[in-house]
Amino acid sequence: MGxxxxxxxxxxxxxxxxxAALSIEKLPLPAQVVLPLGxxxxxxxxxxxxxxxxxxxxxxxxxxxxxxxxPLHASISGKVVAIEPRPHVCGHPxxxxxxxxxxxxxxxxxxxxxxxxxxxxxxxxxxxMKAAGLVGMGGAAFPTHVKYCPPEGKQVxxxxxxxxxxxxFLTCDHRLMVEKADDVLLGLQAFMKAVGAxxxxxxxxxxxxxxxxxxxxAAVGLPVTILPLQVKYPQGEEKMLIYAATRRVVPSGALxxxxxxxxxxVATAAAFGRYLRQGLPLIERIITVTGxxxxxxxxxxxxxxxxVEDVINYCGGxxxxxGRIIMGGPMTGPAVYRLDIPVMxxxxxxxxxxxxxxxxxxxxxxxxxxxCVGVCPYNLLPNLLGDYAEHEKLEEAEKYGxxxxxxxxxxxxxxPSRRPLLQLIKNxxxxxxxxxKKG
Amino acid sequence: xxxxxFALVPASIAAVYFFGRxxxxxIIASVVSAVLTEAVTLMLMKRPLTITDGxxxxxxxxxxxxxxxxxPMWIPVVGSAFAIIxxxxxxxxxxxxxxxxxxxxxxxxxxxWPTLMLNWVxxxxxxxxxxxxxxxxxGVTADAVAGATALxxxxxxxxxxxxxxxxxxxIAGSLGETSALALLLGGLFLLACKIIDWRIPFGYLGTxxxxxxxxxxxxxxxxxxxxLLLGAFFMATDYVTTPITPRGRLIFGIGCGxxxxxxxxxxxxxxxxxxxxxxxxxxxPLLDRWTRPKRFGExxxxx
Numbered sequence: 001m002g003x004x005x006x007x008x009x010x011x012x013x014x015x016x017x018x019x020a021a022l023s024i025e026k027l028p029l030p031a032q033v034v035l036p037l038g039x040x041x042x043x044x045x046x047x048x049x050x051x052x053x054x055x056x057x058x059x060x061x062x063x064x065x066x067x068x069x070x071p072l073h074a075s076i077s078g079k080v081v082a083i084e085p086r087p088h089v090c091g092h093p094x095x096x097x098x099x100x101x102x103x104x105x106x107x108x109x110x111x112x113x114x115x116x117x118x119x120x121x122x123x124x125x126x127x128x129m130k131a132a133g134l135v136g137m138g139g140a141a142f143p144t145h146v147k148y149c150p151p152e153g154k155q156v157x158x159x160x161x162x163x164x165x166x167x168x169f170l171t172c173d174h175r176l177m178v179e180k181a182d183d184v185l186l187g188l189q190a191f192m193k194a195v196g197a198x199x200x201x202x203x204x205x206x207x208x209x210x211x212x213x214x215x216x217x218a219a220v221g222l223p224v225t226i227l228p229l230q231v232k233y234p235q236g237e238e239k240m241l242i243y244a245a246t247r248r249v250v251p252s253g254a255l256x257x258x259x260x261x262x263x264x265x266v267a268t269a270a271a272f273g274r275y276l277r278q279g280l281p282l283i284e285r286i287i288t289v290t291g292x293x294x295x296x297x298x299x300x301x302x303x304x305x306x307x308v309e310d311v312i313n314y315c316g317g318x319x320x321x322x323g324r325i326i327m328g329g330p331m332t333g334p335a336v337y338r339l340d341i342p343v344m345x346x347x348x349x350x351x352x353x354x355x356x357x358x359x360x361x362x363x364x365x366x367x368x369x370x371x372c373v374g375v376c377p378y379n380l381l382p383n384l385l386g387d388y389a390e391h392e393k394l395e396e397a398e399k400y401g402x403x404x405x406x407x408x409x410x411x412x413x414x415x416p417s418r419r420p421l422l423q424l425i426k427n428x429x430x431x432x433x434x435x436x437k438k439g
Numbered sequence: 440x441x442x443x444x445f446a447l448v449p450a451s452i453a454a455v456y457f458f459g460r461x462x463x464x465x466i467i468a469s470v471v472s473a474v475l476t477e478a479v480t481l482m483l484m485k486r487p488l489t490i491t492d493g494x495x496x497x498x499x500x501x502x503x504x505x506x507x508x509x510x511p512m513w514i515p516v517v518g519s520a521f522a523i524i525x526x527x528x529x530x531x532x533x534x535x536x537x538x539x540x541x542x543x544x545x546x547x548x549x550x551x552w553p554t555l556m557l558n559w560v561x562x563x564x565x566x567x568x569x570x571x572x573x574x575x576x577x578g579v580t581a582d583a584v585a586g587a588t589a590l591x592x593x594x595x596x597x598x599x600x601x602x603x604x605x606x607x608x609x610i611a612g613s614l615g616e617t618s619a620l621a622l623l624l625g626g627l628f629l630l631a632c633k634i635i636d637w638r639i640p641f642g643y644l645g646t647x648x649x650x651x652x653x654x655x656x657x658x659x660x661x662x663x664x665x666x667l668l669l670g671a672f673f674m675a676t677d678y679v680t681t682p683i684t685p686r687g688r689l690i691f692g693i694g695c696g697x698x699x700x701x702x703x704x705x706x707x708x709x710x711x712x713x714x715x716x717x718x719x720x721x722x723x724p725l726l727d728r729w730t731r732p733k734r735f736g737e738x739x740x741x742x
Contacts, residue, residue, distance in 0.1 A: 253736075379737075
């Protein structure tokens with residue numbers, strides 16, 4: 001039949017041809033970076049510096065606040081000009097450290113490469129993940145070191161790296177795998193050592209043969225399999241990826257560790273590999289800037305905290321007044337409403353759409369065609385869930401499994417009545433969670 | 440919707456070919472009535488005009504195809520209006536109706552004007568088979584069969600209509616049901632374009648064939664006769680009134696098949712498609728609940 005995959009799903013046009021072959025370009029040092037303290041799930045970091053301090057690139061400027069938290073590092077060298085709420089993609093201002101560049105990009109003297117990975121213990125490696133400020137770079141930004149704390153006695157069989165990049169338009173992971181395969185493998189080996197996993201797997205969609213080849217070359221001699229996956233959305237969704245790669249089903253409400261698997265994005269692994277090699281914490285990442293609304297699409301290596309407007313300007317600016325700017329992929333990424341919003345650890349791309357591409361969908365009632373049922377990888381009934389959300393029947397929504405929904409958007413994509421199923425479902429989940437907190 | 444109308448074109452052409460100009464008049468009257476009724480109803484209910492979604496056209500066309508060619512023009516006009524108002528708009532319009540609107544209209548007409556709705560004719564020159572083989576041996580004459588459909592004759596004990604005639608369609612019946620060939624062309628087109636779920640026609644037709652066989656009847660005859668093909672491909676596959684789960688759809692098709700054969704064999708009139716589909720429409724919410732798919736990773740509560 002071809003490559004492994006999961007059941008159902010959709011095949012949106014990939015739109016990756018605009019940037020798939022473009023090598024990673026380095027964005028010149030921005031004049032200013034805005035670094036939100038909470039770029040991850042969990043407690044935001046606590047500032048260690050104050051306004052007026054000089055900082056160096058890679059210096060820790062905020063420390064982790066508790067277990068589920070990571071430190072924050074300066075992504076450029078310069079002066080701290082503000083520590084205050086700044087605009088954020090979530091829709092309201094969020095506390096951030098603002099650094100004005102001194103143009104020197106002076107590296108912090110604290111940085112040092114890690115020698116002798118072999119001799120390090122699992123706990124040491126975990127601490128290094130935290131020290132590197134490592135979070136899930138696939139978008140969810142979950143503190144990585146927390147993932148590598150399996151419950152007592154739980155055997156981890158696989159560390160699975162997500163190189164699927166199933167979102168249309170995005171090619172940042174693709175280029176990373178082609179150009180930085182060694183870093184990916186180094187990070188993966190460290191991850192495996194952290195939990196004693198005997199086998200590593202990197203799942204890559206089959207539309208990236210050059211990435212597969214590059215990874216295979218880098219993985220020679222290692223207990224790592226490079227696994228081609230069928231091109232389908234949402235192949236990169238965590239549980240679907242696990243199912244495709246190992247045929248294991250993660251139970252509803254449980255984490256992958258339940259079936260002995262830990263999943264991370266390839267970029268997270270590469271960032272850790274880089275940290276081990278050079279001592280440089282997570283201060284920059286690759287993003288894909290693309291879409292008909294931007295003049296020169298690129299795969300850019302940008303410093304965390306660079307503002308969207310600086311990124312777009314470097315790419316030639318807008319082709320016309322934009323219709324929508326999506327931070328991330330078009331299926332799951334939020335739209336930004338202003339340009340002075342920073343790129344963060346979990347930002348994978350900027351998709352700029354023209355006015356013409358952004359239509360106001362004419363929403364019709366559900367005609368019960370069942371197409372949404374036919375694509376939902378979780379076997380949910382999205383039309384019913386959307387209906388319950390619309391009429392605030394929250395108990396029924398929970399009963400019908402709304403919390404199993406991974407918000408991939410396949411249902412909304414396929415609906416002929418253009419119903420905003422994803423938004424409705426997200427809304428109902430928020431309402432249920434809020435009601436739970438109150439009661 | 441446009442593709443469904445397109446798929447019904449062969450059957451419509453066959454209707455005009457076999458039954459002449461009156462067929463065309465009835466089709467046009469039915470469609471126009473449906474669209475106008477929907478427009479007027481929506482305006483009176485102060486709802487957005489959605490006649491461009493094509494669903495009223497499909498309802499009008501399907502209703503016309505279930506009518507005998509002999510009915511006066513006001514029959515489809517009244518029937519379509521009833522179908523749109525009481526089969527669709529009072530429930531909230533597209534997406535909210537529990538019953539197939541065209542069949543609601545047809546059932547209304549059959550109940551209100553039974554003699555008009557049972558006035559069948561054979562197309563010109565199509566009664567030649569009465570002089571051949573089994574029919575002639577049974578003493579059947581052209582006059583005796585002139586007013587009955589193939590199924591009506593079957594209930595009365597007369598068999599022997601050549602299969603090819605049943606297949607091509609120069610037999611008596613309602614406008615759209617006679618030509619199996621035309622209906623299959625349209626139905627297979629809809630399947631190929633993945634507009635309808637194969638489980639419904641497959642379940643429906645398969646069950647009819649099976650039950651016909653079990654009841655000692657001729658399966659092929661029952662597949663070709665009556666409104667079965669029209670119903671199985673175009674009515675029982677209506678999205679709004681059928682289950683949304685794959686298993687639910689299969690059960691729906693099977694249920695329709697079972698009821699159709701039951702009604703044909705033991706019911707008051709030798710036709711069962713219309714009522715069996717309407718009855719299965721009633722079970723749709725129940726089937727949806729019974730066939731809810733197991734969620735990925737769902738853990739059964741009694742574990």
